[in-house]
Amino acid sequence: MSGTERKILEVLSGKSITPPPIWLMRQAGRYLPEYRETRARAGSFLDLCYTPDYAVEVTLQPIRRYGFDAAILFSDILVIPDALNRNVRFTEGHGPQMDPIDADGVYKLAPAGFMNHLVPVIETVRRLRAELPDETTLLGFCGAPWTVATYMIAGHGTPDQAPARLFAYRYPEAFDYLLDLLADMSATYLVAQIDAGADAVQIFNSWAGVLGEEEFERYCVRPMARIIASVKAQRPGGKVIAFAKGAGLLLRDYRQKIGADAIGLDWTVPLSFAAELQRDGPIQGNLDPMRVVAGGRALEEGIDRILDKLGHGPLIFNLGHGITPQADPENVTALVRRVRGLKD
Secondary structure, three states: OHHHHHHHHHHHHHHHOOOOOEOOOOOOOOOHHHHHHHHHHHHOOHHHHHHHHHHHOOOOOHHHHOOOOEOOOOOOOHHHHHHHHOOOEEEOOOOEOOOOOOOEEEEEEEOOOOHHOOOOHHHHHHHHHOOOOOOEEEEEEEEEEEHHHHHHHHOOOOOOOOHHHHHHHOOOOHHHHHHHHHHHHHHHHHHHHHHHHHEEEEEEEHHHHHHHHHHHHHHHHHHHHHHHHHHHHOOOOOEEEEEEEOHHHOOOOOOHHHHOOEEOOOOOOOHHHHHHHHHHOEEEEEEOHHHHHHHHHHHHHHHHHHHHHOOOOOEEEEEOOOOOOOOOOOHHHHHHHOOOOOOO
């Protein structure tokens, strides 16, 4: 089957499809009992990411269960700093942690040969494309430089990413250097995923919402444009989805500034504003993940509002952020059926 027959690729090319194709951020994850079983066998979270047998399995689990229109590579945005020897680790109850970096340390980062560290991830992509149904789009991904940098500077996640914001104000040259380094590494990484079989890629900017207008331009727009320009120069047919959580009104010209094919919207984006953005091209989103936890009428009403407002234009149905561990798998079944217009 040619790539153009994969529904999500059709939407990324500007086509409107009814019902819209659907996948969910974090669709392979802790809400699924089969994921928890595989995770327990794998040992550490990074072992799960770096062992193709396990990573392929957990990526395929939600495809087998729900028949989503896309599978997204199971990995983590922090494999890039891990490839830079930042001692990344994941501890239960504390989230990701790594050795924090200072301004001097930024200039000592050694990216040479970093893709050798990521060979298992690329092997996972290659195997996924071979094992997925022909009609299923395979998505690769990476983290946006700003979001990855916030973890590298603080050494862990923080509520408002104050350590990274302060670092950027105090050491602007070092911070720009770090963002450019991460952008160039990310472009190389995404091109390798595309070459291994990814049909499109998504760039996650999970912490865009903590920045002011000027900072958003410098720390989000500039490095994202650098990544996408590099990817498209190397692979002109490559499709890129950009997800900037919390960016709000700054999304108005975000697509045009960075050159993305589609923009992902979080659940706080008003549907009236989303419809404006959709007039400029494909959008992805934006159901509140808590509606999937609640189920029932709350879930149905949220789905119907999005389909009513956005379903007649180029739309990839998704959540406004990742599905949470509290979600009932049966509610996800109900979500997929309702989006597709299936009746019980």
